[in-house]
Amino acid sequence: MSRAVVYERFGGPEVLDVREVPEPHAGSGEVRVRVTVMGLNPMDWLISSTPSIAAAFGISLPAGFGCDLAGVVDEVGEGVDRFAVGDRVYGGAMARAAADFAVVDTGPSALFRLVRTPDGLRDEVAAALPTxxxxxxxxxxxxxxxxxxxxxxxxxxxxxxxxxxxxxxxxxxxxxxxxxxxxxxxxxxxxxxxxxxxxxxxxxxxxxxxxxxxxxxxxxxxxxxxxxxxxxxxxxxxxxxxxxxxxxxxxxxxxxxxAVSADLDAIADAVAAGAITVPVAATFPIEKIRDAVALQADRHVHGKIVVTL
CATH class of the missing domain: 3.90.180.10 (Medium-chain alcohol dehydrogenases, catalytic domain)
Structure with missing residues (x-):
């Protein structure tokens, strides 16, 4: 079993629960990421609070939470040759990022891209970058x-x-x-x-x-x-x-x-080199996900909020 943030009804931070769920596993064309940090975005709580926005992203109840993440590949599915176990990565997994493990599609039609984390870029910062x-x-x-x-x-x-x-x-x-x-x-x-x-x-x-x-x-x-x-x-x-x-x-x-994928690569490289700063305004453990979302929804945060696992 592993932890994941889930919700069974739409609403404010109070609908989010950290629960024990079965561990997911990588299938063909997929990798499993052991998530270390999730980057919180306004769209995350808008999806969990607004049925019409959730529907636009193909999300139905019950649902997982969050998109942006950073971590380490710990399982590689059949047909994947771009990643290996142990690779540090960051990217997106819609409605699956706030969890110990996230399975991510690596194919060309994947909605969100997974890339290797540049040397010198901390997971807390990498998770704050994708969206x-x-x-x-x-x-x-x-x-x-x-x-x-x-x-x-x-x-x-x-x-x-x-x-x-x-x-x-x-x-x-x-x-x-x-x-x-x-x-x-x-x-x-x-x-x-x-x-x-x-x-x-x-x-x-x-x-x-x-x-x-x-x-x-x-x-x-x-x-x-x-x-x-x-x-x-x-x-x-x-x-x-x-x-x-x-x-x-x-x-x-x-x-x-x-945007094109090269845009994110260029920004990540600039951040790793110290040419661009990504201010992390607050860090919460996954057990405090409701507090993190409440702070994000207040709309007065200077920079990014990240959640650690």
């Missing part, structure tokens, strides 16, 4: 970020935002980030110019950048996208990741599925 890294890459690729840009980043202090602002700075852009005032010093460490979100955002951005902004990405709803449109940014240079398939004004909706 945020791919999403950050997609958000910036959609607006063709350039060194001449002044880019407005909405939700700059979140798990995706901290990667977006660093990638934009590495591209040579000037970065203005929306956040709550309590996160301003946190963002300034990457030379981000913070502005408070909420009513009056357009005027505050004008004060900080009287010459205007040239691009924007909204990582939390539509407020930043709408502000960018009001500031005269063309719709094709504004991206959103959480506004649904029909964002305001024809701006570009995107997400991690739009």
């Amino acid at each position: 945020p890294g791919l999403t950050a890459a997609a958000a910036l690729a959609a607006i063709d970020i350039r060194s001449s840009d002044t880019v407005l980043v909405g939700g700059a202090a979140g798990g995706v935002g901290v990667l977006v602002v660093q990638l934009a700075k590495r591209a040579g852009a000037r970065v203005i980030g929306t956040a709550s005032p309590g996160t301003f010093d946190f963002l300034r460490q990457w030379d981000v110019e913070p502005v408070a979100h909420g009513p009056g955002l357009v005027e505050r951005v004008r004060d900080v950048a009287p010459g205007g902004i040239t691009a924007a990405t909204d990582l939390f709803g539509t407020e930043t996208a709408e502000a960018a449109l009001a500031l005269g940014v063309p719709a094709d240079r504004i991206s959103t990741i959480a506004a649904g398939p029909m964002p305001p004004g024809g701006v570009r909706a995107t997400g991690g599925a739009s």
